[in-house]
Amino acid sequence: QSALTQPASVSGSPGQSITISCTGTSSDVGGYNYVSWYQQHPDKAPKLMIYDVSNRPSGVSNRFSGSKSGNTASLTISGLQAEDEADYYCSSYAGSSTSHYVFGTGTKVTVL
Amino acid sequence: EVQLVESGGGLIQPGGSLRLSCTASGFTVSSNYMSWVRQAPGKGLEWVSVIYSDSSTFYADFVRGRFTISRDNSKNTLFLQLNSLRAEDTAVYYCVRGPYYYDSSGRHAFDIWGQGTMVTVSA
Numbered sequence: 465q466s467a468l469t470q471p472a473s474v475s476g477s478p479g480q481s482i483t484i485s486c487t488g489t490s491s492d493v494g495g496y497n498y499v500s501w502y503q504q505h506p507d508k509a510p511k512l513m514i515y516d517v518s519n520r521p522s523g524v525s526n527r528f529s530g531s532k533s534g535n536t537a538s539l540t541i542s543g544l545q546a547e548d549e550a551d552y553y554c555s556s557y558a559g560s561s562t563s564h565y566v567f568g569t570g571t572k573v574t575v576l
Numbered sequence: 577e578v579q580l581v582e583s584g585g586g587l588i589q590p591g592g593s594l595r596l597s598c599t600a601s602g603f604t605v606s607s608n609y610m611s612w613v614r615q616a617p618g619k620g621l622e623w624v625s626v627i628y629s630d631s632s633t634f635y636a637d638f639v640r641g642r643f644t645i646s647r648d649n650s651k652n653t654l655f656l657q658l659n660s661l662r663a664e665d666t667a668v669y670y671c672v673r674g675p676y677y678y679d680s681s682g683r684h685a686f687d688i689w690g691q692g693t694m695v696t697v698s699a
Binding site: 568 | 611613620621622623626634636637670675679683684685686687689690691692
């Protein structure tokens with residue numbers, strides 16, 4: 465099972481909006497509404513930001529939003545802030561006949 | 577407080593074995609889906625294994641037959657037995673609740689992460 469494809473890096477200025485894509489196949493992202501997104505600051509454990517494609521857990525800022533179209537999921541960060549600078553990973557269920565769960569390749573978000 | 581605390585990592589020679597432990601507080605391991613996710617130095621996240629609440633276990637293709645996930649319900653603890661270790665298994669291993677959990681409704685994600693334990697495989 466291959467990792468989901470994300471851009472290596474995305475950057476934006478404070479206050480701007482950025483979008484990170486996560487491309488898979490019909491066997492993972494496209495086949496299930498089980499996409500989640502994680503934020504990871506250096507030397508820290510990942511933090512859940514979005515579950516089930518577009519839902520935010522309690523405590524996560526509403527500046528973070530998720531969506532999906534076909535085999536590609538997206539995370540949008542609006543009103544970019546300095547503390548949003550981190551690595552972001554998507555994840556999806558990939559079915560019981562494969563490795564079950566797969567992560568994306570990761571995207572480094574830089575706030576200019 | 578809801579948290580996961582891993583232990584058991586260290587330096588091990590190729591071909592060796594190691595057992596990682598993860599003790600949960602604030603929730604019951606046996607009632608949840610629990611996973612191990614690893615991250616090699618400077619690399620991305622990689623799902624390793626899951627144990628469901630019904631005790632079913634599943635593994636990533638790259639570890640099947642070498643690693644074993646288990647739990648001790650009396651100690652509210654999750655384990656990962658690592659055998660036949662290779663240099664490419666060097667990584668931080670995270671204990672995680674998920675990929676499914678219940679919080680007012682069922683949710684598909686990894687929501688609680690431990691701080692991670694480092695496993696280094698080197699001669």
